[in-house]
Amino acid sequence: MEKYIEFQNITKVFPGQKALDNVSFSVREGEIHALLGENGAGKSTLLNILHGMFPATEGKVFIEGKEVKFKSALDAIDFGIAKVHQEINVIPELTVAQNMMLGGEPRKGVLLDKKKMEQETQALLDKLGCDFRADEKVGGLSAGKKQMIQIAKALYMNAKVISFDEPTSSLSNAEVKTLFGIIRDLKKQGITILYISHKMDEIFEICDRASILRDGCYITTLDLKETTEEVLVQNMVGRDVSMFAQRLKPSCADKNTTVLKVEHLSGPAGFDDISFELHKGEILGFFGLVGAMRTEVMRAIFGADPTYGGEVYYKGEALPHNRTPHTVVEKGIGLVSENRKEEGFVKNFDNADNIALASLKKYMKGFFVNRKMKEENSVKVGETVGLTPNDPEFLTMSLSGGNAQKVILAKWLSTDADILIMDEPTKGIDIGAKAEIYKLMEDIVASGKSIIMVSSEMTEVVGMSDRMLIMREGKLVGELEREEFEEERIITYAVGGSQS
Ligand SMILES: Nc1ncnc2c1ncn2[C@@H]1O[C@H](COP(=O)(O)OP(=O)(O)OP(=O)(O)O)[C@@H](O)[C@H]1O
Numbered sequence: 361m362e363k364y365i366e367f368q369n370i371t372k373v374f375p376g377q378k379a380l381d382n383v384s385f386s387v388r389e390g391e392i393h394a395l396l397g398e399n400g401a402g403k404s405t406l407l408n409i410l411h412g413m414f415p416a417t418e419g420k421v422f423i424e425g426k427e428v429k430f431k432s433a434l435d436a437i438d439f440g441i442a443k444v445h446q447e448i449n450v451i452p453e454l455t456v457a458q459n460m461m462l463g464g465e466p467r468k469g470v471l472l473d474k475k476k477m478e479q480e481t482q483a484l485l486d487k488l489g490c491d492f493r494a495d496e497k498v499g500g501l502s503a504g505k506k507q508m509i510q511i512a513k514a515l516y517m518n519a520k521v522i523s524f525d526e527p528t529s530s531l532s533n534a535e536v537k538t539l540f541g542i543i544r545d546l547k548k549q550g551i552t553i554l555y556i557s558h559k560m561d562e563i564f565e566i567c568d569r570a571s572i573l574r575d576g577c578y579i580t581t582l583d584l585k586e587t588t589e590e591v592l593v594q595n596m597v598g599r600d601v602s603m604f605a606q607r608l609k610p611s612c613a614d615k616n617t618t619v620l621k622v623e624h625l626s627g628p629a630g631f632d633d634i635s636f637e638l639h640k641g642e643i644l645g646f647f648g649l650v651g652a653m654r655t656e657v658m659r660a661i662f663g664a665d666p667t668y669g670g671e672v673y674y675k676g677e678a679l680p681h682n683r684t685p686h687t688v689v690e691k692g693i694g695l696v697s698e699n700r701k702e703e704g705f706v707k708n709f710d711n712a713d714n715i716a717l718a719s720l721k722k723y724m725k726g727f728f729v730n731r732k733m734k735e736e737n738s739v740k741v742g743e744t745v746g747l748t749p750n751d752p753e754f755l756t757m758s759l760s761g762g763n764a765q766k767v768i769l770a771k772w773l774s775t776d777a778d779i780l781i782m783d784e785p786t787k788g789i790d791i792g793a794k795a796e797i798y799k800l801m802e803d804i805v806a807s808g809k810s811i812i813m814v815s816s817e818m819t820e821v822v823g824m825s826d827r828m829l830i831m832r833e834g835k836l837v838g839e840l841e842r843e844e845f846e847e848e849r850i851i852t853y854a855v856g857g858s859q860s
């Protein structure tokens with residue numbers, strides 16, 4: 361069916377913000393349809409309307425030719441419209457089976473039929489090739505496994521449409537492979553799929569067509585077999601952008617000046633005997649597969665997690681073992697966390713306040729914090745990271761996913777930190793803003809500061825680092841100078857093959 365889902369003149373106005381502006385296009389039955397656009401373009405908003413999370417201000421949604429108006433996400437699921445979202449909504453204290461059946465439990469008398477529930481769930485998990493059990497508690501499962509539960513749930517509810525909003529951003533490579541296999545199977549079963557991602561290679565690998573949004577407006581729908589990445593990006597951003605992670609300026613690394621020295625660091629998270637140095641003006645890449653424990657090492661250096669032992673020296677001075685993020689920030693080290701949603705900003709704060717959080721002293725006049733200085737800083741740094749809307753009074757939690765990330769980046773850029781640890785700095789960031797962030801990193805090191813960049817994106821670490829360290833399963837397993845960067849060599853270290 362050509363118009364299986366049809367969006368007709370959809371407009372969505374939030375207080376002070378038009379998220380969608382007269383959007384019309386349709387999705388074919390049984391296709392995998394990508395939704396593309398920069399951060400804040402309106403992708404998640406459109407899906408939320410489809411799923412009954414909130415109504416459109418104007419416009420209609422048709423499914424199989426009939427207008428639908430879901431009052432809630434459950435309402436949509438009853439109709440067969442399910443979603444697998446990145447912010448995974450499972451309840452950690454319940455078992456896999458209980459989570460799957462939430463909202464639709466089979467009943468035996470007044471009691472839940474626990475056995476039937478577990479059997480049915482197990483059957484579905486087996487079908488999906490999952491290696492966890494229906495009676496396990498969800499809490500300890502990896503992001504990928506939690507996602508499988510959502511997929512199983514969608515199948516259990518007999519979904520005809522399943523949408524994925526940035527599903528791979530927390531998955532390991534192996535989990536991504538499994539996910540793509542399952543999505544292809546869903547397609548074979550005739551299920552229609554909507555797919556949001558900022559990763560272009562994924563779009564070309566798995567999707568059939570792509571609809572592009574820009575600033576809340578519909579631009580076009582393209583057949584992915586007949587188009588190129590350049591064309592997609594051109595339509596998404598409406599201008600030419602560099603799509604490459606590359607150094608535009610010469611390296612500023614000063615090998616004779618060590619600003620951070622880590623010796624024999626180990627911790628309860630499972631990393632062991634980590635030793636390395638960071639030089640002044642250097643971008644030091646930390647590569648590894650998801651789960652290599654790079655984040656855990658950074659948190660330990662930063663004082664956010666305890667350690668068993670080992671020393672951290674900042675410009676020759678040993679940091680105390682009982683250091684806290686607060687004292688470490690005072691010294692001059694900042695950590696742009698990977699989990700920016702959870703750790704990065706205060707819910708009820710606007711952009712100006714959130715961006716000022718780590719640099720309050722800068723805005724003091726006598727005993728008082730000067731709001732105007734905060735706002736000026738917010739606008740200035742907001743522009744550097746491409747924040748939209750770049751409005752100091754906008755509530756950070758109402759921003760789109762990628763823009764909320766930019767606020768956290770802006771917060772750390774506002775500090776005078778001499779060392780910035782950036783954990784997956786471009787995760788969730790659109791392709792137009794990525795290049796800006798790379799440029800920014802170069803500016804930071806050019807001003808004599810140093811950066812540790814943790815990343816799982818090979819192109820990014822290879823393109824941006826002066827030197828690269830590679831971790832695997834809690835251990836440092838390799839170190840390469842820029843002229844030694846070779847994809848094959850790096851992968852071999854990361855997955856643990858032999859080095860010749
Ligand atoms: N609850 C809300 N209140 C006010 N504005 C909102 C709200 N939710 C979204 N917006 C605004 O609507 C616009 C579209 O946001 P949306 O989340 O749909 O973007 P997106 O395309 O999914 O971006 P990203 O790639 O960053 O996830 C943004 O400008 C955002 O600030």
Ligand SMILES: [Mg+2]
Pocket residue numbers: 403404405760761762
């Ligand atoms: Mg989004």
